[in-house]
Amino acid sequence: MSVTKILLDEKQMPRQWYNIMADMPNPPAPPLHPATGEPVKPDDLAPLFPMAIIEQEVSQERWIDIPEEVLDIYRLWRPTPLYRARRLEKALGTPAKIYYKYEGVSPAGSHKPNTAVAQAYYNKKEGVKRLATETGAGQWGSALSLACSLFGLECTVYMVKVSYEQKPYRRSLMQVWGAEVIPSPSTRTEAGRKILEADPDSPGSLGIAISEAAEDAATHEDTKYALGSVLNHVLMHQTVIGLEAKAQLELVGDYPDVVIGACGGGSNFGGLAFPFLADKFAGKEVRALAVEPTACPTLTKGHYAYDYGDTAKLAPMMLMYTLGHTFVPPGIHAGGLRYHGDSPLVSQLYHEGLIEAKALPQRAIFQGAVLFAQNEGILPAPESAHAVQAAIEEALEAKEAGEPRTILFGLSGHGHFDLAAYDAYLAGKLEDYEYPEELIQEALQDLPQVSR
Ligand SMILES: *Cc1c(COP(=O)(O)O)cnc(C)c1O
Numbered sequence: 001m002s003v004t005k006i007l008l009d010e011k012q013m014p015r016q017w018y019n020i021m022a023d024m025p026n027p028p029a030p031p032l033h034p035a036t037g038e039p040v041k042p043d044d045l046a047p048l049f050p051m052a053i054i055e056q057e058v059s060q061e062r063w064i065d066i067p068e069e070v071l072d073i074y075r076l077w078r079p080t081p082l083y084r085a086r087r088l089e090k091a092l093g094t095p096a097k098i099y100y101k102y103e104g105v106s107p108a109g110s111h112k113p114n115t116a117v118a119q120a121y122y123n124k125k126e127g128v129k130r131l132a133t134e135t136g137a138g139q140w141g142s143a144l145s146l147a148c149s150l151f152g153l154e155c156t157v158y159m160v161k162v163s164y165e166q167k168p169y170r171r172s173l174m175q176v177w178g179a180e181v182i183p184s185p186s187t188r189t190e191a192g193r194k195i196l197e198a199d200p201d202s203p204g205s206l207g208i209a210i211s212e213a214a215e216d217a218a219t220h221e222d223t224k225y226a227l228g229s230v231l232n233h234v235l236m237h238q239t240v241i242g243l244e245a246k247a248q249l250e251l252v253g254d255y256p257d258v259v260i261g262a263c264g265g266g267s268n269f270g271g272l273a274f275p276f277l278a279d280k281f282a283g284k285e286v287r288a289l290a291v292e293p294t295a296c297p298t299l300t301k302g303h304y305a306y307d308y309g310d311t312a313k314l315a316p317m318m319l320m321y322t323l324g325h326t327f328v329p330p331g332i333h334a335g336g337l338r339y340h341g342d343s344p345l346v347s348q349l350y351h352e353g354l355i356e357a358k359a360l361p362q363r364a365i366f367q368g369a370v371l372f373a374q375n376e377g378i379l380p381a382p383e384s385a386h387a388v389q390a391a392i393e394e395a396l397e398a399k400e401a402g403e404p405r406t407i408l409f410g411l412s413g414h415g416h417f418d419l420a421a422y423d424a425y426l427a428g429k430l431e432d433y434e435y436p437e438e439l440i441q442e443a444l445q446d447l448p449q450v451s452r
Helices: 051-058 068-074 086-092 113-125 139-151 161-166 168-176 190-198 206-218 232-237 239-251 267-281 344-351 362-376 382-401 419-426 437-444
Strands: 016-018 063-065 082-084 097-102 130-135 154-160 180-184 223-225 258-262 287-293 303-308 317-322 356-360 406-411
Touching (some): 016 239, 051 113, 086 362, 086 382, 097 239, 113 130, 113 232, 130 206, 139 154, 154 161, 161 168, 190 206, 206 223, 232 267, 239 267, 258 382, 287 382, 356 382, 382 406
Parallel strands (some): 154 180, 258 287, 287 356
Antiparallel strands (some): 016 063, 082 097, 303 317
16 A cells, blocks of 8 residues: 555654754854844843753754643644655655655744744743834744643733735734734834834834844833744754654654755754754755745855844844845745845755755746645745745756655645645736845845954
C-alpha cells in the first residue's frame, strides 16, 4: 500500500526544542542596543520579554525541554501530518518524491501557535497580565490571541493598516479569541503619532507596528511584548516542525535531498530546516532552501549588516540581511513575508553558504498554489505558496535531469482567510513586482554605522 499521510502518535511528539546555536560552525553576532550600540544585556530586554525567553534567546544548550503545559496545548493539533504529494508528483510527471509538512491544522491555521503558546506560557508564569504585539497579515495576531485566551492573558494587537482593511475576518478571529485589535499606525503610541504626522495615509508596515507594540509594552508595567518570528527563541520553538518531520520520514525510510520553506522572518523555514541542518553540520548531505517574494527580497537582494528591528529604532540592532528599517513594502498579498529584515540565524547561515535562497514573483506562486490545490486539495496560504512553487520547480528540475530527488517542503498554513488574494489572481489582476534596486540602495543609506 502506498502511504499518503504519515502520522505520529501524540506520544511521539517531541518533548524538547532543538537549539541550532549549539551546533552552528560560528557563534551568532550579539544584538546591539539601539541607542548605545553596545551588546544588549539581559536587563535591557527585561521591559519587553520575560526572563525565561531572554535566557532562551542566548542559550547555547542543544536541547530545551518543552514545558508540560505547552505540550498539553500542542496536543490540540500536534503532531501535524506529513503528506506525500503523490497526485502533485503525477501531475508534474516527475521522478521526484515530494513530501510536505502541513501546519495549517492548528486552530489559527498556521505554524505560528507553536511559538505563541510557548511565549504566552512563560509570560503567564512570570506574572504578566497583558501581551502587546504587531501583526501583518493577521496570522501572528491570531496565533497570539489564541494563546493568550488559552492562558487567560489580555492581548493587544497592532495590525498593519492595509491588512486591517484587506482582511476583516482575521480581525474577527482575533476578537473571538478576546484580543483588542488596533490598526497601525495608530494614535495610541508616540511612534504611531509620529508616523501619522508625517504621512496621515500611511498604509503601515511591520516595522511601524513593532514600534507601537514595543512602546506599549515598555510603557506599561503589567505588559510585555511578543514577536512572532525573527528572534532565536521563536525559531527554536518552531523546531517541533522539523523534529516531527524527521521522525515521520524515518517511518517511511526516507530522507530529503532538499528542505524548502517560505521565508519572511525565517521561523517556519528555520523550524523545519534546522533539525536537518544539525545532520548537515555532522557531515550529511542535505540542502535547505529559503524562498521569499521578489517584492521583498531580503536575503537575495538585501545587505548583510546591523540594522534596527523596527522603524522607530526601539528594538535592538541585529546582524541580518536587511532592506533597511525604513523599508515600506509594496502591498503584495503574501503579507507575512513583508518584513524588512530576517532572522539573524537564517541570515548567518545564508551568509556562510550553508543554506540557499531564491525569490519568486507572485503570479508564479499563485499558479503553483492553484496547481497544488487542484491536485492535493489543500488551499495554501500565499506565504506558503512560495514553498509550494519552489518545490514544484525542484521537481521539474529533477524531471529535466531525469534523476530521482526527495523534496520536503513546509506548507506553513492554509489560505482560507486569503481568498481575496486568490480572487485577484483568478481575475488576472495580480501583477508581478520586483522591488526596485534604487529603492533598496536608498533604504540602505539609513543603515546604522556600526563598527564590528
Ligand atoms: C507568518 C507566516 C509566514 C512567514 O513567517 P516566517 O517567520 O518566515 O515563517 C509563512 N507562512 C505562514 C502561513 C505565515 O503565517
